Amino acid sequence: MPTPEQILSGLQLIANRAQPVGTLWHIAVIIALIAIISGWRPTRRTIALALVLPLMSVAIVAFLHEGFFNGAMFTVAALALALLGRHVPEDRPGRPSRSVLVLGIAMTILGFVYPHFLQGGSYLWYLYSGPLGELPCPTIYFVIGLTLLSDGVGSRAWSLILAALAWFYGVVGVAKLGVWLDAGLVVGAAGLVAHTFTPARKA
Numbered sequence: 588m589p590t591p592e593q594i595l596s597g598l599q600l601i602a603n604r605a606q607p608v609g610t611l612w613h614i615a616v617i618i619a620l621i622a623i624i625s626g627w628r629p630t631r632r633t634i635a636l637a638l639v640l641p642l643m644s645v646a647i648v649a650f651l652h653e654g655f656f657n658g659a660m661f662t663v664a665a666l667a668l669a670l671l672g673r674h675v676p677e678d679r680p681g682r683p684s685r686s687v688l689v690l691g692i693a694m695t696i697l698g699f700v701y702p703h704f705l706q707g708g709s710y711l712w713y714l715y716s717g718p719l720g721e722l723p724c725p726t727i728y729f730v731i732g733l734t735l736l737s738d739g740v741g742s743r744a745w746s747l748i749l750a751a752l753a754w755f756y757g758v759v760g761v762a763k764l765g766v767w768l769d770a771g772l773v774v775g776a777a778g779l780v781a782h783t784f785t786p787a788r789k790a
Contacts, residue, residue, distance in 0.1 A: 591764050601652050602704035602718040608648060612641060612720035616699065628679050635672030635740040638730045639665050644720040657723055664752050671745045680738040690778045691735030694771070698729025703768055724760055724769050727753045731775040739783055746783040750776040 589597070602609075619637075623629075629637070646661035648654075683691060701717045701724070719725050731753055739746040753776040760769025 595764055595766075597652070597654065598722055599704045601648060601654070601721055604652070605648050605718075605721045606705070606716050608644065609718050609721050610716050612644065613699070613715045613717070616719075630677045631675045631680055631737060631741045632672060632677050634680070634733065634737045635675050635742070635745065636669065638733060638740075639669045639672060641720040641726050641730060642668065645723055645726050648721050660752070661723065664748065667748055668745055671742050671748070672740070674742075675745065676741045678741075680736075680741070683736060683738060687735050687778070687782055690775065691732045693732070694728050694735065694775045695732030697768075697771060698725045698727070698732055701725030701728065701768070703766065723756050724766070724772060727756055727772055728775065731772075731779055735775075735779060735782060739779070743783050746779050750779045750783070753779070 642661050642665040646658045646665060649656075649658035649661065682688075698719055699717060700714060701719065701722075704718055704722065705716065717725060719729055727749075731749060734740055734746060734749060753772040757769050757772030757776065760766040760772065
C-alpha cells in the first residue's frame with residue numbers, strides 16, 4: 588500500500604508529464620463552449636456520452652503511469668456511464684434552478700482550473716493546462732458540474748454512480764492525502780444526490 592506522500596508524488600508526476608493531455612481537453616472544452624454560445628444545443632444523450640470521454644482519458648493516463656487502481660476505477664465508471672448514456676433521453680435539458688446552476692458552474696470551473704499539482708509557471712497556466720482529463724479529482728469536478736447543468740442528463744442511475752465516485756475520491760483526497768480542495772467533491776456529490784431525488788426527477 589503506497590503512502591500518502593507516494594500517492595501525491597505520483598499524481599504530481601502525472602499532472603506534469605501528461606500536461607499536453609490537459610491542454611487538449613481545455614481546447615476541446617473551449618471549442619464546445621463557443622459552439623454552445625453560437626447556438627448549438629446538444630441533447631442529454633450527447634452530453635452523457637461526451638462526459639464519458641474525460642473519465643476514460645483519466646483511466647488511460649493512469650494505466651500509462653502504472654496507476655492501476657485509478658485506471659481500473661475510471662474504466663469501470665466510464666463503461667457503466669457509457670452504457671447508461673446510450674439510453675438517456677434524446678431531448679434537451681431544461682434550465683436548472685438557481686441553486687443547481689450556481690453549484691454546477693462552480694464545480695465545472697473548479698474542474699477546469701483545479702489549482703493543484705502543476706509545477707512552475709503562473710496561475711494563468713491552470714486556465715489552459717490544468718489536469719482535467721489527467722487526474723481523478725479535477726475530472727470528477729468537471730463531469731459533476733456539467734451533469735448538474737444538464738439536469739442529471741435525465742438518468743438517476745447516472746447521477747448516483749457519479750456521486751458515489753465523487754464521494755469516494757473526495758473523502759480519500761481530504762482524509763488520506765490532505766488535499767482540502769477535494770472536499771468540494773463531497774459537496775458536489777451531496778448536491779447531485781439531492782437534485783436526483785427531487786420530485787421532478789426521472790426514474
